[in-house]
Amino acid sequence: MTTCDEIEADKRSEQPSLIRLVLFFVMQGAAVILVGFAALFLSFEPVWSAERLQSNFLKPGDARAGSLLLKIDEGYADASRLGADVDLTVSGPTVRARVTQIFRNPSKDWVEAVYVYPLPAGGAVDSLKMVIGDRVVVGDIKERQQAKAIYEQAKxxxxxxxxxxxxxxxxxxxxxxxxxxxxxxxxxxxYQEPVQQSGNAFSLRVPMVVAPRYNPAPVVQSVDFRPGSGWGAIKSDPVPDRDRISPEVLDPAINATVNPTRVTVRLQAGFPLGEVKSHHHAIKTEKPDANTDIITLAEGPVPADRDFELTWKPAAEMAPSVGLFRERVGDSDYLLAFVTPPSVEQAQQKPLPREVIFVIDNSGSMGGVSIIQAKASLTYALGRLQPNDRFNVIRFDDTMDVLFPSAVPADRAHIGRATSFVGALQANGGTEMVPAMRAALFDKAGDANYVRQVVFLTDGAIGNEQQLFETINALRGRSRIFMVGIGSAPNTYLMTRAAELGRGTFTHIGSVEQVEERMRSLFAKLENPAVTNLAAKFSDASADMTPAALPDIYRDEPLVLAAKLDKLTGSVEIKGRAGDRPWIVTLPLTSAAEGKGLSKLWARRKIADAEVARTTRQATPEEADKTILALALEHQLVTRLTSLVAVDKTPSRPEGEPLKFSELPINLPAGWDIEKLFGERPRVPATPTERHADTDEARLQVAALKRVQPIATQAPNAIALPKTATDAELKMIAGVILLTVGLILLVFNRRQFNRRQMSLR
Incomplete structure (x- = not known):
């Protein structure tokens, strides 16, 4: 039998081991907690600063949200503060845009940064300024090779x-x-560009990303050399500058978006405004006075991965149908006229039936939401065909299918088969657009009793645009080509030039929500007579007018004329045929209001005319180039033959220090599927959960460019991506788990200790 003294002795003998056990449990929990805190601490990434740059190298998958990567020898350096500020002022019929790009070098090396970016195809680029600290260097226009030589020498x-x-x-x-x-x-x-008008809507578009181009492989023709034969190999590349239009594209699944962009529009339309709408970005509007609306992005800077499109309408039901503006530069007057013919129904005459050839691009660049938009658009179009129409459907990637051997009646059976064909399409492969255009323009019947129309749905993501233009010019015949641009970043240059050469129009569909509205507008053009046989005559002034040959004008479209005049007197008479009726309008030139940048717009359009004349062989390449160069140098414009170059006179890179080349990558356009473009790509766990756009907090107005505000950080704006985690986030998760385990162990150990104490009592 155990006595009380023995029990007390047992308790005393167990106390040292009990204390050691408690200390072990406490230390174990504390260690877990410390490890958890360490993991949490390491998960917080350091703030960007110049002092930390020398060790700040990482892999593409390690990029923080909103970062841009500069490629250097050691790997990639985070350049998270590179961004752009786009400031646009709308003055009646014209837009003046200022684009400020911020190049920040986070590495320990001296670098040369190269960045490929888009601008509106009709924009006249005429100014370059480089700001280094408090110094401003103004660029000069030079012939392209001369500008390149000046730049290389300075470098x-x-x-x-x-x-x-x-x-x-x-x-x-x-x-x-x-x-x-x-x-x-x-x-x-x-740059300067004209405002676009369609019906009662006016618009501007800011392209933000260069979509990856499909560049067909070079064609190689060769004949074996034999002694005395004299034959060799001839190489022909349809895209000789493929390396210059194909920047690296970041995979959004393993990289954060880059190139954050801020957009501000100062809108002075010249008439009371009704609806003002941004189609792809949330906006907010301020009204400092009765004549001005200031539109900014509601969420601050956004990733450069889709076009910004703004439309505005007049407060009254009907938009102005005529606009006339003038500008005096040197000894010449420049005129810009907008004239929208009235919508006229065909009088007492049944419209001719139509033969409509639909072409749909189902190549890899159309993957994601683009193919959904294209299929919805074509399905809508099939439903608009009339019983007396006939049609066919062509689909292409790097292969091609023509649904019917020739155009078939638009009856229920044929439309049903075509609808099923379109619904089954999947996006994949390359973009061989030229063979598809050839097939669409092949006019087997040549039936003059049918109006022949080609509706071509694509994103236009090819590098061999010139081949397509030459095909259209050679084969268009009686066909009219209507280009439908699909997706967040279509190739508007290809679309507008193809439509111009094909005597049709260009329509852009940037989202599924726009399909019905914009296809309805397109079919209003297809189903109603165009204004044809247009001509313009100045009564007193001698005019150099563009376009030289006036195009046909479709329903709700304005005729846009630019002219250089020796004197601003008399009038201009415009006449044509609206359907089967004559149409005429006379504009007194003295009624023209003051405009801005009209000389630049005239010169840019004359340059485009020269490029078209070269394509259509109305001018030799040498004649076209001579015209382009003279216009570019006189009006100080960037063209394929001229460039802007700015050089700081003071050397800054120490002698002997090497210069590293850094080509800056770009985003994949929103809605695109990168695996459809480049095939399956390896995935790594270090991927961002959100896509942010960091940018410069300063407004970067550089008003008069006398001062540059210091760079600061803007709060990021989140765009959801697949729910994966970065290294930092994984560390944080691990830290939280370890902390939780540590707390559980402490609670468990505490309970065990209490139970042991109770058993010893």
Whole structure:
């Protein structure tokens, strides 16, 4: 039998082991908690600063939200503060745009940054400024090769320099040399473009990303050399500049978006405004006075992965049908006229039946939401056909199918079969657009009793635009080509030029919600007579007018004329046929209001005329180039033959310091499927949960470019992506788990300790 003294002795003997056990449990829990806190601490990434740049290298998958990567020898350096500020002022019929790009070098090296970016195809780029600290360097227009030589010499001499080059009328390249470690350089370009009008709606578009282009492989013709034969190999590349229009595209599944962009529009329409609408971005509007609306992005800067489109309508039901504006530059007057003919129904005459050839692009670039928009658009169009129409459907990627051997009646059976065919399409493969256009323009019947129309649905993501234009010019015959641009970043240059050469129109559909509205508008053009046989005559003034040959005008479209005049007197008479009726309007030139930048718009349109004349062989390449160069140098415009170059006179890169080349990557356009473009790609766990757009907090107005505000950080704006985690987020998750485990162990150990205490009592 155990006595009380023995029990007390047992308790005393167990106390040292009990204390050790408690200490073990406490230390175990504390260790877990410390590990958890360490993981949490490591998950917080350091703030960007020039002092930390030398060690700030990472892999593409490690990029923080809103970051841009500069490729350097050691890997990639995070350049999270590179961004752009787009400031647009609408003055009646014209838009003046200022685009400020921020190039910041986060690495320890001296770098040359090269960035490919889009601009409106009709924009006249005429100004370049480079800002380094408090210094402003103004660019000069030079012949392209001369500008390149000046830039290269400055680069080799260690001077900061900027070069703006045109790769296509809607694709430009900025090169900035000798950006030092931790330095920021601002490059600002300006351009002028006309406002677009359709019916009672006016609009502007800011392209934000160069969509990846499909570039057909070079064609190689060769003959074996034999002694004395004299035959060799001839190589022909349909896209000789493919390397200059194909920047690296970041996979959104493993990279955050880059190139955050801020947009501000100062809208002075010249008439009371009704609806003002942004189609792809949320906006907010301020009204500082009765004549001005200031439109900004509601959520601040956005990733450059889709076009910004703004439309506005007059407060009255009907839009102005005539606009006349003038500008005096030097000894010449420049005129810009907008005239919208009245909508006229065919009088007492049944419209001719139509033969409509639908072409749909189902290549890889149409993957994602684009193919949904294209299929919905074509399905809608099939439903609009009339019983006396006939039609066919062609689909293409790097192969092609023609649904029927020839055009068939638009009866229920044929439309049903076509609808099923369209519904089954999937996006994949390359974009061989030229063979599809050839097939669409092949006019087997040649029946003059049918109006022949080609409706071509595509994103236009090809690099061999010139081949397509030459095909249209050679084969268009009696066909009219109506281009329908699909997706968030269509190739508007290809669309508008193809429609111009095909005597049709261009319609853009940027979202599924726009399908019915915009296809209805397109069919209003297809189903109603155009205004044809247009001509313009000035009564007193001698005029150099563009376009030289006036196009047909479809329902709700304005005729847009630009002219250089020796004197602003008399009138201009415009006449044509609206359906089967004569139409005429006379505009007194003295009624023209003051406009801005009209000389630039005239010159840009004359340059486009020269390019068209070259394509249609109305001018030789040498004659066209001579015209383009003379216009570009006189009006200080960037073209394929001229560039803007700015050089800081003071060398900044120390002699002997190497210069690293850094080509900046771009985003995949919103809604695109990267695997449809490049095939399946390996996935890594270090992917961002959200896509942000960081940008410069300063407004970057650089008013008169006398001061540059310091760079600060803007709160990011989230765009949802697939729910995966970055390294930092994984560390945070691990830390939370370890903390939880530590707390559970502490609670469990505490209970065990209490129970042991109770058993010993």
């Amino acid at each position: 080799q001499s260690g001077q900061k320099a900027a070069l703006t080059e045109q790769e296509r009328p809607n694709i430009f390249t900025n090169s900035v040399a000798n950006i030092g470690p931790g330095e920021t350089v601002l490059v600002q370009i300006e």
